[in-house]
Amino acid sequence: MPTALITGASAVLGAEFARQLAARGAALVLVARSEQALQALAAELRTRHGVAVEVLVADLAEEQGVGRVVQRIADAAQPIDLLVNNAGFGLPLQFADNEIADEVRHLRVLVEAPMRLMHAALGVMRGRGGRIINVASVAGFISRSTYSACKAWLIGFSRWANGEYARDGVTVTALCPGFVHTTFHSRMGLAAGEEGVPPFLWLDAPFVVRQGLRGAARGRSVVIPSLRYRAIIAVSRLVPRSLATRVARRGRM
Numbered sequence: 001m002p003t004a005l006i007t008g009a010s011a012v013l014g015a016e017f018a019r020q021l022a023a024r025g026a027a028l029v030l031v032a033r034s035e036q037a038l039q040a041l042a043a044e045l046r047t048r049h050g051v052a053v054e055v056l057v058a059d060l061a062e063e064q065g066v067g068r069v070v071q072r073i074a075d076a077a078q079p080i081d082l083l084v085n086n087a088g089f090g091l092p093l094q095f096a097d098n099e100i101a102d103e104v105r106h107l108r109v110l111v112e113a114p115m116r117l118m119h120a121a122l123g124v125m126r127g128r129g130g131r132i133i134n135v136a137s138v139a140g141f142i143s144r145s146t147y148s149a150c151k152a153w154l155i156g157f158s159r160w161a162n163g164e165y166a167r168d169g170v171t172v173t174a175l176c177p178g179f180v181h182t183t184f185h186s187r188m189g190l191a192a193g194e195e196g197v198p199p200f201l202w203l204d205a206p207f208v209v210r211q212g213l214r215g216a217a218r219g220r221s222v223v224i225p226s227l228r229y230r231a232i233i234a235v236s237r238l239v240p241r242s243l244a245t246r247v248a249r250r251g252r253m
Helices: 012-023 035-049 062-072 099-124 145-168 205-217 228-238 241-248
Strands: 003-007 029-033 051-059 082-085 130-135 169-177
Touching: 003 012, 003 062, 003 205, 012 029, 012 051, 012 082, 012 169, 035 082, 051 082, 051 099, 082 099, 082 145, 099 145, 099 169, 130 145, 130 205, 145 169, 228 241
Parallel strands: 003 029, 003 082, 029 051, 082 130, 130 169
Antiparallel strands: none
16 A cells, blocks of 8 residues: 655544545555654544555754654655655744744754655655645645745645656645634644634645545646635735735745
């Protein structure tokens, strides 16, 4: 059976990827910082779907953690068929007021770690085939502090890599959801309903994951799983950049 490695697997989107892939019979390698949460999810998936689940505890902001996941991906004896780069967190928009150490950790988790894991995955997937899904965001299309900058990099790199490595049987897809109820906001101290986001902009995690898996299967480089967000992105390209930036400040992230 195919094997999928998912980072940030203890969070809502990561866990949903694990559940949908397990339901399809895939073996899993679950990566996150919390061993307790990973073991609970692994036990659930083994019981419900009878699939093999490996738990790999790693902090992707640390060299040792990234190295541990790279080593697992590079293990040709237990090849990975699908890599889902989902780990991430957000910071307040006021870059100048944030601790620079926090910004550096943010960059490592959102850019450096996915880049290194993709490099390792391509090393074993080229020629034999495979898929990579990078969980980005619609924020990558709109200027919104360093979070947007990181996601813009992930989108741009995914577009290039999907075209470059298609000849080797590898697809690379940037999944770009809008607002999804995950631990993203709660980790910033924002309770549900206090995020400053209109109700109609929230997306359902199972729907987002289904769209991401479908898009990857079709070889798409970018998936925006909602017509409303595709419309928002299209409009943002037509209005002056200064106006788009002011509008992007709405919604506390």
